[in-house]
Amino acid sequence: MMEGLARSSRPLRWAIRRDWADAAILVAAILAGWTVASWLLGEAVLPTPRGTWLRLLDEFGDPDFMDHLEATVRAFGTAMLIASAGGIAIGLTLGARRLAGDVMEPVLITLYSIPKIALYPIILLMFGLDISARIAFGVIHGIIPIIIFTMTALRNMPPVYARSARTYRLTPFRTAWHVLIPAAMPEIVAGLRIGFSLTLLGTLLGEMFASQYGLGHLLMRSMERNETSTIMALALLLFAFATAASYGLLRLDRYLRH
Amino acid sequence: MKPADQGRAVGEGHVVLDEVTRVYPARGRQSAVAALGPVSLRLRRGEFFSVVGPSGCGKSTLLDLVAGLSLPTEGSVHFEGRRISGEVPDGVAVVFQEDACFPWMTVFQNAAFGARHAGLPRTEIRERVDYALSFMGLAGFTDAYPSQLSGGMRQRVCIARAMVMRPRLMLLDEPFGALDQQTRLLMGEETLKLWRDTGSTVMLITHSIDEAVLLSDRIGVMSTRPGRFIEIVETGWGRERDSRTAMDPRFGALQSRIWGLLREESIKALGIA
Amino acid sequence: MSRPAALRLLLVVGAVALLEIASRLAWIDPISFIPPSRMAEGAWTILASGRYLDDIVLTLATAGAAVLLSISAGFAGGIALFRFPRLRRVLDPLLLSWYAVPVFIFYPMLIVLLGLNRWPLVAIGFLFAVAAMAVNTLNGLERVPQVLLKTARTLRLGRIDEIRLIILPASLPFVFTGIKLSVVYSFLAVIAGEFILSGAGFGYQIAYAYNNFDNETMYGLMLLLLTFVGLVNLALHAAEQHLYQRRVPRDG
Numbered sequence: 001m002m003e004g005l006a007r008s009s010r011p012l013r014w015a016i017r018r019d020w021a022d023a024a025i026l027v028a029a030i031l032a033g034w035t036v037a038s039w040l041l042g043e044a045v046l047p048t049p050r051g052t053w054l055r056l057l058d059e060f061g062d063p064d065f066m067d068h069l070e071a072t073v074r075a076f077g078t079a080m081l082i083a084s085a086g087g088i089a090i091g092l093t094l095g096a097r098r099l100a101g102d103v104m105e106p107v108l109i110t111l112y113s114i115p116k117i118a119l120y121p122i123i124l125l126m127f128g129l130d131i132s133a134r135i136a137f138g139v140i141h142g143i144i145p146i147i148i149f150t151m152t153a154l155r156n157m158p159p160v161y162a163r164s165a166r167t168y169r170l171t172p173f174r175t176a177w178h179v180l181i182p183a184a185m186p187e188i189v190a191g192l193r194i195g196f197s198l199t200l201l202g203t204l205l206g207e208m209f210a211s212q213y214g215l216g217h218l219l220m221r222s223m224e225r226n227e228t229s230t231i232m233a234l235a236l237l238l239f240a241f242a243t244a245a246s247y248g249l250l251r252l253d254r255y256l257r258h
Numbered sequence: 259m260k261p262a263d264q265g266r267a268v269g270e271g272h273v274v275l276d277e278v279t280r281v282y283p284a285r286g287r288q289s290a291v292a293a294l295g296p297v298s299l300r301l302r303r304g305e306f307f308s309v310v311g312p313s314g315c316g317k318s319t320l321l322d323l324v325a326g327l328s329l330p331t332e333g334s335v336h337f338e339g340r341r342i343s344g345e346v347p348d349g350v351a352v353v354f355q356e357d358a359c360f361p362w363m364t365v366f367q368n369a370a371f372g373a374r375h376a377g378l379p380r381t382e383i384r385e386r387v388d389y390a391l392s393f394m395g396l397a398g399f400t401d402a403y404p405s406q407l408s409g410g411m412r413q414r415v416c417i418a419r420a421m422v423m424r425p426r427l428m429l430l431d432e433p434f435g436a437l438d439q440q441t442r443l444l445m446g447e448e449t450l451k452l453w454r455d456t457g458s459t460v461m462l463i464t465h466s467i468d469e470a471v472l473l474s475d476r477i478g479v480m481s482t483r484p485g486r487f488i489e490i491v492e493t494g495w496g497r498e499r500d501s502r503t504a505m506d507p508r509f510g511a512l513q514s515r516i517w518g519l520l521r522e523e524s525i526k527a528l529g530i531a
Numbered sequence: 532m533s534r535p536a537a538l539r540l541l542l543v544v545g546a547v548a549l550l551e552i553a554s555r556l557a558w559i560d561p562i563s564f565i566p567p568s569r570m571a572e573g574a575w576t577i578l579a580s581g582r583y584l585d586d587i588v589l590t591l592a593t594a595g596a597a598v599l600l601s602i603s604a605g606f607a608g609g610i611a612l613f614r615f616p617r618l619r620r621v622l623d624p625l626l627l628s629w630y631a632v633p634v635f636i637f638y639p640m641l642i643v644l645l646g647l648n649r650w651p652l653v654a655i656g657f658l659f660a661v662a663a664m665a666v667n668t669l670n671g672l673e674r675v676p677q678v679l680l681k682t683a684r685t686l687r688l689g690r691i692d693e694i695r696l697i698i699l700p701a702s703l704p705f706v707f708t709g710i711k712l713s714v715v716y717s718f719l720a721v722i723a724g725e726f727i728l729s730g731a732g733f734g735y736q737i738a739y740a741y742n743n744f745d746n747e748t749m750y751g752l753m754l755l756l757l758t759f760v761g762l763v764n765l766a767l768h769a770a771e772q773h774l775y776q777r778r779v780p781r782d783g
Contacts, residue, residue, distance in 0.1 A: 019620060019621070022617055022620070022621040023621055025621075026621045026622070041640075041643070041644070045640055045643045045644070046640060099534070099535060099538070102534075102535035103535045103538045103539045103542065104539075106539065106768070107539060107542070107543075109764070109768070110760070110761055110764050113715040113719070113760055113764055114756075114757060114760055115718065115719045115722040115723055115734070115756065115760070116719075117719075117722060117723040117726045117727070117734065118722065118726070118734070118737055118753050118756050118757075119753075120726075121737070121741040121749060121753075122563070122564070125560070125562075125563030125564065126563065158356060158357075158358075160354050160356040160357070160358045161358065161360065163327060163352075163354065163358075164352075164354065164358045166327060166346055167325060167327070167346050167350070167351065167352040167372075168346075168371060168372040168375055168376070168423075169345070169346055169348070169375070169376070170375050174375060178375070179360070182360070182362045182363075183360070183361075183362070185362065193627050194627060194630075196627070196631070197627040197628065197629075197630040197631040198630060198631075200631045201630060201631055201632075201633055204633050205633055205723070205727075208633065208635075208727060209726075209727060216633075219633070219636045222636075223636060223638060223639055226639050228639060228640060231636050231637070231639070231640075234636075235632050235636060235637070238631060238632045239628050239631070239632050241631075242627065242628035242630075242631030242632065243624055243625060243628040246624045246625075246626075246627040246628055247624040250623070250624055256362065
């Protein structure tokens with residue numbers, strides 16, 4: 001059996017190397033396509049990859065930019081923390097009690113499809129114009145998929161796990177910590193991946209709409225001034241950040257699935 | 259034919275069921291379902307008892323009641339003289355039909371699960387788990403994950419996990435249902451070895467008449483839903499039995515007798531289903 | 532009515548009642564929040580007067596165009612991802628980054644590309660929704676049980692017949708989920724876009740009312756939006772349940 005394991009890891013290593021090669025090809029293809037589009041449309045409309053990169057470096061040299069970046073990091077970080085912890089806790093509660101889950105599932109799905117932008121005025125009126133409003137925007141965007149994924153994971157968990165825990169006389173808390181959460185972990189991570197993107201989106205939208213600080217505000221300003229190079233630079237930064245985080249969570253998911 | 263144990267007072271016996279029934283209450287448009295009973299039974303300490311019956315007769319419900327996983331609607335269940343009420347008592351271990359291996363734990367961690375939460379010291383846990391795993395033939399797989407094992411091996415892990423607890427009562431709910439015939443026969447032998455090694459009382463739920471006749475001291479033959487014991491059959495096998503018992507001339511007679519009792523019930527069950 | 536549905540109704544009614552009481556008793560600041568009953572009044576006035584009919588039609592038309600485009604492109608994309616698993620593996624991490632970047636920010640470029648009209652908003656709705664459609668189409672195609680494909684081969688069906696008679700019907704429930712999400716996301720993106728960017732449409736009117744402190748109109752419009760989304764969701768959900776029940780076997 002041990003031999004079998006060693007033999008199977010060789011094709012696996014090739015597969016991983018090929019995946020990295022594919023990723024490199026994709027990046028090259030995107031850059032090539034981007035450059036061509038930039039030539040066709042003109043640099044004023046769509047800056048080249050190189051132009052965008054240089055602009056981004058410029059921004060990092062600007063102390064004002066770093067203030068904005070810090071504002072976004074703080075708002076997003078807090079929102080992500082609240083959305084994750086709150087989402088998982090609520091999801092576990094709704095998932096553990098069948099009736100609660102049955103009642104809330106359609107409600108959550110409906111809330112998910114409401115254009116949350118339409119709720120922004122209410123939030124602004126409730127929280128004012130400071131960072132708590134932006135955190136609230138982020139949370140309302142990201143918390144619902146985390147709840148839904150966690151809840152669904154528990155509801156779809158094989159009932160035999162919980163029954164086994166009962167036969168070993170585990171207390172409810174121990175059952176939740178040692179059995180329910182590990183069993184639901186892969187789905188929870190999937191929910192966190194989506195929650196991550198949406199929380200980031202929500203925070204940025206909040207900054208775009210009602211703030212003097214943050215990357216979202218910078219984006220809004222660049223749009224109004226038609227500074228396409230700044231728009232692209234910031235978009236690139238956000239995209240790279242989100243990709244890195246998504247990839248990291250994906251690896252975590254694969255690790256947890258053994 | 260009345261089951262031999264009906265009518266005696268509660269008190270004698272390792273496990274005592276006294277006129278137990280289980281009725282699932284009405285829900286919405288579904289009317290109430292009488293799943294089991296009335297059932298009375300006394301298990302002797304250290305005996306190997308099997309329950310055979312047609313599908314849906316309430317065999318698993320019976321096991322749930324004995325394990326303390328659910329409460330009877332009427333009647334009482336006593337284990338070692340104490341009444342079971344809503345909680346799984348100490349000294350009872352269950353092996354389920356479904357794969358209950360936790361996929362995020364290694365084989366060792368799975369087997370050690372119950373012992374860990376019972377607060378046993380680490381050295382003791384290590385000793386017991388190593389013993390149980392090698393007893394079940396899994397010595398080389400302590401660090402493997404369930405996804406790397408076959409169905410039969412995973413079921414053995416679950417049995418090892420139960421064994422580590424040194425239970426006085428082992429409940430097996432069709433544990434070999436998902437396995438092929440050959441593996442089943444071998445697992446049957448393993449179960450007998452386990453039973454002799456631990457000295458615990460064993461209650462096995464199965465739909466296989468062969469398995470029940472081969473492994474048990476006594477067999478409870480159950481009717482269709484609501485399940486009641488039609489008859490309790492004594493096999494009279496010696497303690498040192500194994501799969502070769504099937505060659506004993508009495509084996510065929512017992513099989514026929516049980517099928518004779520069950521055939522009618524099975525026909526009824528299929529008609530109802 | 533089933534027990535969960537009854538409890539849900541109770542929950543919603545209870546929440547609305549609580550809001551009503553809280554705002555009338557000024558527990559919530561009356562400048563920012565008005566009682567649900569007055570919201571309903573506002574909504575009714577808006578509907579009856581027909582004042583925002585043009586905006587409603589405009590928004591629906593924009594969202595509708597985005598839905599059609601994203602469903603077609605998303606479906607094709609899903610098929611492509613199914614045929615080329617390598618492509619899918621390499622795009623997987625990028626999928627969620629797609630959602631992290633507010634696509635509205637490309638609005639100026641889209642205006643240059645598509646003109647100062649509704650098409651940039653259609654494009655935004657499209658970009659938001661197309662990924663969901665592709666992913667769900669992919670899901671559906673992957674879940675066609677192998678045994679059905681083998682059956683197709685034993686019946687010696689041609690490729691087109693195989694797709695038409697077996698693959699499409701089998702993947703329909705999941706494809707429908709993709710359609711449902713496309714509708715929702717297109718709508719979300721168009722409203723959000725109008726809110727932040729444009730000079731016309733339902734989303735814009737909400738922003739306008741907000742900027743003018745016209746609470747009655749703003750909340751009335753929001754209530755209308757919520758009701759509409761709720762109804763559309765209900766209809767799609769019912770249709771989806773129907774499809775799933777008929778085609779996907781229940782477990783156990």
